[in-house]
Amino acid sequence: MSDGQSVNIIWLIGGIILVLSALFARRPSLGAIIRSLIGWAIVAGLAYMVVDHRDQLADLAARIGLSDQKVEGGTTRIRMSPDGHFWARVQLNGVERRMLIDSGATITALSQRTADAAGIEISDGGFPVMLNTANGTVMAKRATIKKLQLGNLEANDLNAVVSDRFGNLDVVGMNFLSQLGSWRVEGSTLILEPDQSEASDATNAATPS
Structure with a gap:
């Protein structure tokens, strides 16, 4: 026990x-x-x-329009949950998970269950990562998420760590947030903005000279 x-x-x-x-x-x-x-x-x-059944209740709330996560224009907004944290509905290689957004986490962290369900690639080489968590030091495996989608935001080939010691907790870390154009908290809402420079570069590349 x-x-x-x-x-x-x-x-x-x-x-x-x-x-x-x-x-x-x-x-x-x-x-x-x-x-x-x-x-x-x-x-x-x-x-x-x-x-x-909190995850199922969150999904039901999303279906009937009571979602805490909305995309407005080019912005994704997430309301603070009653527990004081920001939880996001995230697609990992097409598999949806409810993930904690934690600016104090250097890297995105996944439970073993989520990694298995999403077919996350575990790195063959390199040493395991030692992480300091609230439950002590945890050894995790390095991995790569081919595609992570959060609202209108997307990251490809995102580095992550995987461990069964995370239980059922999945975390979006700073290595994802740092790729955004900006992110901030206004009142009880987390506002995530895409990197507009990448969109401009893509548009310019597609425009014939």
């Missing part, structure tokens, strides 16, 4: 004891205690379902 699971179990036991203590202090009937416990169990079950 991991330390995180142990802490969750301790909090759960503590919560149950607190609820039972409050109930017995009021000396309710046995029926009232049972109804109260059932009510708490339903609330806990609903909370667990929301957390466990």
Whole structure:
């Protein structure tokens, strides 16, 4: 059992004891205690379902127009999530994932599950990368993402690292953000702008002299 699971179990036991203590202090009937416990169990079950199916709920919100991510003109806007972070819907080689945008991460990082699903190429040569994370030092493999799309933004042959120690977390790092024309936070919205110079170069190259 991991330390995180142990802490969750301790909090759960503590919560149950607190609820039972409050109930017995009021000396309710046995029926009232049972109804109260059932009510708490339903609330806990609903909370667990929301957390466990958060990705599916995010997809549903996008389909009915409640998306936190929108493309307006040439700009991609992402609203801050209730947890205080910016989460983006990203296509990795055509496979969609919900990824955390982290300006504190030097390089884009993928879970092993995501890398396998998207067919991410793991580099054969070179030494593994040692990364300092909130859970300690993690050894990760170097990889290359052929195509990453975020809204109207795109990066090809993007360097990344892959590790099963990331769990289910996938992160868009600074090596993607640094390729943009600009990025900034206004209020509770992250604004991502494409590099206009690349578009101008492509237009000029396509225009006959």
